[in-house]
Amino acid sequence: MRKFLAGGVAALALMTAGIAQAEPVKIGVITTLSGGGAGLGVDMRDAFQLAIKQSGNSEIELVVEDDAQKPELAVQIAEKMIQSDKVDLMTGIIWSNLAMAVVPNAVAQDVIYLSPNAGPSALAGANCHPNYFNVAYQNDNFHEAMGEYDNKDYKKTFILAPNYPAGKDALTGFKRYYKGELAGEVYTQVGQTDYAAEIAEIRASGADSVYFFLPGGMGIAFMKQYAQSGVAIPVTGPGFSFSQDVLPAIGDAALGVKNSGTWAKDLDNPANKAFVEAFQKEYNRLPSIYAAQSWDTANLILSAIGKASVKDKDAFRAALKEADFASVRGKFKFNTNNHPIQDIYVTEVVKEGDVLTNKIIATAFTDHGDAYADKCSM
Amino acid sequence: MSLALLIEQFLNGLQLGVMLFLIAAGLTLIFGVMGLINLAHGSLYMVGAFACAAVAAATGSFWLGLVASLAAAAAAGALMEVAIIRRLYARDHLDQVLATFALILIFSEGTRWLFGSFPLYLDIPPLLQGAVALPGGGQYPLYRLAIIGVGVLVAIGLYLLIGRTRLGMRIRAGESDREMIAALGIDIRSLYTIVFAFGAALAGLAGALVGALQSVQVGMGEPALILAFVVIVIGGIGSIKGALIGAILVGLVDTMGRFLLPKALALMMPATQAGPVGAALASMLIYIVMALILAFRPSGLFSARA
Numbered sequence: 001m002r003k004f005l006a007g008g009v010a011a012l013a014l015m016t017a018g019i020a021q022a023e024p025v026k027i028g029v030i031t032t033l034s035g036g037g038a039g040l041g042v043d044m045r046d047a048f049q050l051a052i053k054q055s056g057n058s059e060i061e062l063v064v065e066d067d068a069q070k071p072e073l074a075v076q077i078a079e080k081m082i083q084s085d086k087v088d089l090m091t092g093i094i095w096s097n098l099a100m101a102v103v104p105n106a107v108a109q110d111v112i113y114l115s116p117n118a119g120p121s122a123l124a125g126a127n128c129h130p131n132y133f134n135v136a137y138q139n140d141n142f143h144e145a146m147g148e149y150d151n152k153d154y155k156k157t158f159i160l161a162p163n164y165p166a167g168k169d170a171l172t173g174f175k176r177y178y179k180g181e182l183a184g185e186v187y188t189q190v191g192q193t194d195y196a197a198e199i200a201e202i203r204a205s206g207a208d209s210v211y212f213f214l215p216g217g218m219g220i221a222f223m224k225q226y227a228q229s230g231v232a233i234p235v236t237g238p239g240f241s242f243s244q245d246v247l248p249a250i251g252d253a254a255l256g257v258k259n260s261g262t263w264a265k266d267l268d269n270p271a272n273k274a275f276v277e278a279f280q281k282e283y284n285r286l287p288s289i290y291a292a293q294s295w296d297t298a299n300l301i302l303s304a305i306g307k308a309s310v311k312d313k314d315a316f317r318a319a320l321k322e323a324d325f326a327s328v329r330g331k332f333k334f335n336t337n338n339h340p341i342q343d344i345y346v347t348e349v350v351k352e353g354d355v356l357t358n359k360i361i362a363t364a365f366t367d368h369g370d371a372y373a374d375k376c377s378m
Numbered sequence: 379m380s381l382a383l384l385i386e387q388f389l390n391g392l393q394l395g396v397m398l399f400l401i402a403a404g405l406t407l408i409f410g411v412m413g414l415i416n417l418a419h420g421s422l423y424m425v426g427a428f429a430c431a432a433v434a435a436a437t438g439s440f441w442l443g444l445v446a447s448l449a450a451a452a453a454a455g456a457l458m459e460v461a462i463i464r465r466l467y468a469r470d471h472l473d474q475v476l477a478t479f480a481l482i483l484i485f486s487e488g489t490r491w492l493f494g495s496f497p498l499y500l501d502i503p504p505l506l507q508g509a510v511a512l513p514g515g516g517q518y519p520l521y522r523l524a525i526i527g528v529g530v531l532v533a534i535g536l537y538l539l540i541g542r543t544r545l546g547m548r549i550r551a552g553e554s555d556r557e558m559i560a561a562l563g564i565d566i567r568s569l570y571t572i573v574f575a576f577g578a579a580l581a582g583l584a585g586a587l588v589g590a591l592q593s594v595q596v597g598m599g600e601p602a603l604i605l606a607f608v609v610i611v612i613g614g615i616g617s618i619k620g621a622l623i624g625a626i627l628v629g630l631v632d633t634m635g636r637f638l639l640p641k642a643l644a645l646m647m648p649a650t651q652a653g654p655v656g657a658a659l660a661s662m663l664i665y666i667v668m669a670l671i672l673a674f675r676p677s678g679l680f681s682a683r684a
Binding site for chain 1: 380382383386387390394486487495496497498499501502508509516517519520521522588591592593594595596597598600601633636637640650653654656657658660661
C-alpha cells in the first residue's frame, strides 16, 4: 500500500509537470555552499535539484549560486540573477540576515521569492509582500513550540542565541509561550566557535534548564563543549540545533535532547516516505529539515507551474497561495501573510543502529500560524 | 558574581589566548623570517583538524590523529613552500596576499571535495574527558586545562629553540639579515622550508586541539586567522614573545568582554536591550584594544624590527 501511494505521488508529480512542459521557467537559487554554513545550503540545493529532476520537467532551468553566508555577496548575486539572468522565481537563502538583505529588494522588482528556510519577523508583519512566500516557517515558530513544551518540565531557563535577526526572533518566540522564570538571556556572536564564557555563566546561573538556538557549526561547538564542562543542566532547543546535518558531528552528546520541528523523517505520510527514500538513494545520507523544506518549496513551485503561467504574476501567485502540493510535513497551508500554517512537533534525539536521528514524541501545536499575520495587510 | 565564576572565566580567557598563540606563533615566525604574509595559514589549521578527525575516525585513537595532524600540516606546509611560496619572497606584499588567498580557496574546495560539506566528528580522548574541581567550588573541563598546558610547553619549547639552538640562531640571523647569512654559506632555501613547515605544524596542532572542542568543517580556519592577525599586530609582527603576550591579551579581553559588558550595561538600560548591545560591543572590543595599542605603539608591543 505504501509503495503504491509513493508511486502515485511520483506519478502525480510527473503528470502535473507534463502539462506545463511547454513553458521555460528560470529559478534563481542563492544558497550557502561554502564556509561554515555550507552543510545547510548543500542539503537545500540537493533536495531542490532532486525534486526538479524527479518531476521530469526539462523546461525548468536552475541558476545556483553560492552566497558564502555573506549578505553583501547575496545582494550582488540577486541583482545579477534579476538583471542579467532574468529569473522568474528566486529561492534558496538559508540565513535571515541574508534574506533581509535580498528579499525586500527582489520582491519590489516583481520577482517572486519563496523562502525554503529563513522567516524573519520583519517580513511577516507590516512589511509582508504579495511576492514573498515563506514555505518553511516564521522564525519564532520552533521556539514558540519549545517554550510551550518546556512549561511542562522547567521553571527557570537560561536562554541563548546568536546576535542576528533569527536569534532575536528565536528568543522572542520562546519567551512568548514560556511561563517560567529566565535565569539569563545571552546573545552570542554569529559564527562564534568557543562558548566557554557562556557555559561558565550557565553554571553560575542556577538554571534548571538551558534553551539554545545555534544553527550549523555553532551548535556543534556548543554541545561538545557543554558535554565536557561538567554542567549537568538539561538542554532543549529548536530542531536546527539537532538537525540531521549536525548530529553526526555532535555525537552522543546529543542523545535524548528534546527539540522542536515541523518535520522528522519518521513523519507518517506517503510524500515523506517517498522523499526520504529518494533522498537517501540519491545522496546516500539522511535528509535534514533544510532538505525537507526545500523539497516542499520545489514541489510547491511545480504545483503552481502546472496551474498557471509564471509570466502571469497574478495567476501564478494565486496558484502558489493554494499550496496544492503533497507536503512532506503532511498538512500545509498559507496564512494571510503567505507564511505557513502547520503542525509543530517535539522530537527527541535517538540512536538507530549507529545513526543519530530524531523521533517525534509529541505535538506542541496544531495548525499553528505566527504572531505577525495580523499586522500584514495584504 | 562568585569567585568560582571569575576564576573559570579567567581560565577561559587564558585558554583562548593559548590557542591563539599556537596559531599566531607560526604566522609571526614566517613573517619575521621570510617577510611573507601568509593568508593560507588558517588553511593549514584546517588541514590539521581534518587530518586528526580522519585518522581518529579510522583508528579510534585521538593521539594518532594528533600525530597525523602535525605530520599532515607540516607536509602541506613544506609542499606549499616549495611549490608556490618560494616564488613569492621577492615579490611585494600584495602579490603574496593574492597568491595565498588563492591558496585558501584551493585548500577549502580541495577539502570539501575530499571530505564533503558536512562537519566531521572528532571527540576528546577518554583520558581528558570530564571536568575537574576548581578552588572556590567551581569546575573546569580537563581538556581545556590540557590545552593551556600544551600552549605553555610550546611557548617554552619555542623560547629554547629560538634562543638556544643552532637552528634558532639561523632563524634569528635570517630575521636580521638574509643576504648575509646566505653569504656565510647557510642554505637559506632549506632553512625557509623548515621554518615554514614548522609554523604549519604548529597551526595543524592548534587545529587538531580545537577540532575536538568545536566542529571540524571547511572554512574553520578563516575566523581563527583573523584573530591570529590581530594577535600578531598587537604583539609586534615577527616577535614570538609579542605573539604570546598579544594572544593572552586578546583571549582575556574577548572572554571578559563577552562576560562582563552585558552585565555592566544591564545596570544602565533594560535587560532585554543590554544583552544584544553588550554582545555587539563585546565583539568589537578586541579591535578597539588593537586600535588603542597601535595608536601608542604603532609597531606593536614587541616589534622584532623596532
